[in-house]
Amino acid sequence: MSTPIRNQYLALKRRYPDALLFFRLGDFYETFDEDAHVVARELQIALTSKPMGKNLRVPLAGIPHQTLEQHVATLVSRGYRVAICEQLADPASVKGLVPRDVVRVVTAGTLTSDGSLAPDAPNLLAAYVCHPVPAVAFADVTTGDVQLAEGPHAPLELARLVPAELLVEDASAVPEGVTAPVRVRPPLSEVAVEAELEGVLAQPARQALVPGPAAARALALLAAYLRETYPAALAALQRFRTIEGDSTLLIDGRTLRNLDVFPSGERRSSLFGVLNVTKTPMGARALRERLARPSRDRALLEERLDAVEWAAGRPMERERARAVLGRMPDVARIAGKVGARSAGPRDLHALREGLRAALDLGVALGEQPLPALLDRARAALASAAEPLLAIDAVLAPDPPATFEDGGVIAPGVSPEVDSLRELARDARRFIAALEQRERERTGIRSLKVGYNKVFGYYIEVTAANAHLVPAEYQRRQTLVGAERYVTPELKEWESRLTGAQERLAELERQLFAQLVESLAGSLRQLLDVAAAVAEIDVALALGQAASERGYVRPAFTEQPRLRIVAGRHPVVEAALGPGAFVPNDCELGDDRQILILTGPNMSGKSTYLRQVALIALLAQAGSFVPAAEAELPLFDRIFTRIGAQDDLAAGQSTFMVEMVETAQILHRATPRSLVILDEVGRGTSTFDGMAIARAVVEYLHNRADAAALTLFATHYHELTALADVLPRVANAHVAVREEAGDVVFEHRIVPGPSDRSYGVHVARLAGLPPVVVARAERLLAELQDGRQRLRGEPAVQLSLLALEPSPLEEELATLDLDAMTPLEALQKLYELRARARERRR
Template structure:
């Protein structure tokens, strides 16, 4: 077996150590929880042995962090039975031989019950009542029950306690004497068991910090083995993580859909995004990459959203140390991954779908940096067509010129494909389709170039929209498309004006106030609230002094 298989076999026999320890720390653990804790600790020596003397520095560190806590396991296994009940009130929690007094109470309890069974047989024979039986209830304890047909055989020493429709119930001094012994023994046994269990909980609680540290190490081992198993089964590759802001993935697959769909059915795609500064410095070219902004067009249901989410997910997976579902991958470190996908509103806040979309977009534009990865899906679709195109156009320009981050923008606005004529590091990609007369076959393959059509009317036809509606829509589409191009067939969207350089110096160039330097030098993260208030008061006094002068 491989190390991965060995570790997974050991982990299968363990319970959630962090959850069990949390219950111990809060005093809410049951006997069953303590037994599960002991079982988990019993697996640790074998797992620790699997990790020992490994070349990986991380595995060596994890092996050292795993604390066997042998004292805890020994205390639990010596005290509790192998399969204790969930509740301590059910009894039979503490192991035989652990406490002599408890064993005595248990023996008396078992012996008393045996005596009652023998007493019933003896009385039945003495009285000649074959149906005589002994019962118990919480009102008056044990009793002798005689049916109405045998009441004439009841001896004089029986004391009547209850009369029912077809039988009567009696007690005897001898029966009550043994009843007292049995019940007291059972109660005292349960009370003593709970006392022993309480002491055990207190003893285990002293090891909470060590148990939690071990739980953290086990969680990390669990993640590593899970990722390793997934990579082996899914044919993942080890990505090259670089400082360059690139996203170069060959034959990449969506990590979730690749597992959900039948084997071989998911269509892999390349992602070639970013500007490889290292390659440009060495060769003067950026072969294989298509700029930092991808504008992805294509019909609905063709896979645009899957494609851009796949790129973001593989970025996260590579940065967390996982292999990725691809044949080859070179992925630059990202400080954050921003996503504006899907459509939702927040009625509780009085925000429409479009308002939510714009709020999230504003957060991206104000927070993204050169090292960020941004995926945008259908920005601007929640408003009018021209407003949506205008916003999408301007947002793309801002991400390209100002933020200069890796961006994947899936859109149905085909006018945006003209941006590659004015944006140096933008590229058009589209999801290919195959047309057969009036039918459309989605190839789910993302290739270079802009899509010629959106195929929205074709999708509507596939969805069952009446033919008269789709035919009318086709004629309207032709009329609308002719309105947005000039005589040469080019888009009528105006080009972006370049930044204006400041040509004239200010008439009065005031020097910067020294107080600004003082404020910049303040380390507010390490100041106490009192120190911050004192500093604010000092600055206020300084400004007031200047005003007086």
């Protein structure tokens, strides 16, 4: 027969069978049964057992309550869901079983612990639907941000924003390239959709903020999941934004990886890493979003560039403001906790410091005229004043982390709080004086007054002095060599102190909860302040990068024309150091739509291609660019086909992946796109590859609806002849200089086709054995002269690869076939084949 607490646990576990259930018992969270085995293994903690009924012991693994966040974050990072069960009443005030319930389920998309989240990246929960059109809803429960997209660009947003967790109604509808954990949810009825939407966004606002019925369904799916897992977060969802496809430069996840826009895998160097000199977490996340979702809104881009230009040209004002930003905590995530009513005393203390810094930031920017973007942000900072006053009026100057320690509420806020504190101080003074008084009264010089959580306050006397103990001392505990006592007077003062502390903690909790509720009413103001700080931080960071790295303001043109003078690759340049990178020009336009780039491997072709794409991306992110001059159109999409890799999970070879990616580009490119193609066709035979590469160039050139500006790097030198027959195709190559039979790659892009590939020279640089390189040079000379075609002199015998004749070869060489009948020869052949097969096993 199980105990009542066991039955309570089992009832809750049946409601959350797919989660690890952390069950609050006093100061611990405990897990039982199979959950205990998993938790003990994953957290490397002890697995014990606990009696929970007659003849019943169950496996147990527990953690102290103060370590919950870090352990939950560890489990979630390993793919587990964690249900947190809390005590809903004070055990001291309840007779019998303490009521308990699950208050939230922590998943990858609903994780909120500060120590486990990257400060420079959002933690997104996403919901995706594909009917009647694709749509996606994103929510960051740590900041209250919600983003909605509906239309053909919605699947791209999943690849760009990389959610931590994805919700779908149909497992077969998951878009290509999604790496997040996917949770299939039951489809919602129309009535359920309406009910969920009403809970997060009232009807008038919904019409303005939700782009369509599919996006509304995605938002409802997301809200229903939060209602199950983290209902408190629903109130924190305050900032709703629509992602418009026609105002955004569309970049898929593959292109972001190809261009190393963000760190990924083992490649840590990235564009984000180079530019991210922001001072605040809000600024870092805003910069990340700009790079992942560049704009096509020219007016917005000019505003952003005006702000960067101001920051770049005013180093003193910039550094003064950045010094203030350096004091700023993560106001957005603290505001998210306020919205979810989960903020603690130290959170509000940090928020207070952040709001104070926001007002100081406005002062640091001064009253001087500012570019429009910075001017609006400076004005928004003034919203910090009201919530700052509210916090200062209630919260102690330096509050403790928990209410048990007391001192959360400022003096003068509540007469009852002040009275209880005075009572507690009186009790502590009496107890502190008691030790000296009792020493003098009893003559026991070693007597001392102490405290522990089990027995409370006590008077400790060594065994040697036990005969001096007064009659009114009551023995409470016996130790080795000592006795612990209490007196009626000590118990009375302890009762006063304990009562005062308990009532004080209860009252401070109530007053603090009222403060949090009041601030939650100002949540939009808090989030507006955080957004303003982020805008200023990004502008100043980009201004600093532009100033230190010699970036220039790009100009935009309505014509499909790209002109870059002395462009540099921002990531490679940062790695090499000042002055080491070789800059290059690039010009594409109506009469020069496609540039075919040839040159040896390792000479810098791929770097040049990525450099042009990154300059275009930076310009449309509202940043200055690494060049002497730059004029660009506003691209609608950037496509890249770079690198070679198998997609083993999809059962696709390197060549198939290459062709699928190329097909997607040809189907989706427009005359407003930028296309980067590197070595198309290299994954198959020479003639197949060359034919495909030429057909791709012709398609991009001849199709008016796909005539994108294109950089096409290739090792097929035959393609350079296309410039003679296709009027908008031009050639360029990477300059190479020969010195004393060796080659030097100059990394300069010069007009015209390359006359040689220098593959053998690259092979020598790669460290191939000299005998192999020498043989390759002779064979290359023969092929170029059109003489031997891989015949001619006998193949060089490489001693390292020479093999001794096998017994089968020796026996075959000694056979006298003329002396055998046809049947004998056939039998001998079968015998040799059988032995050969035996050797292969």
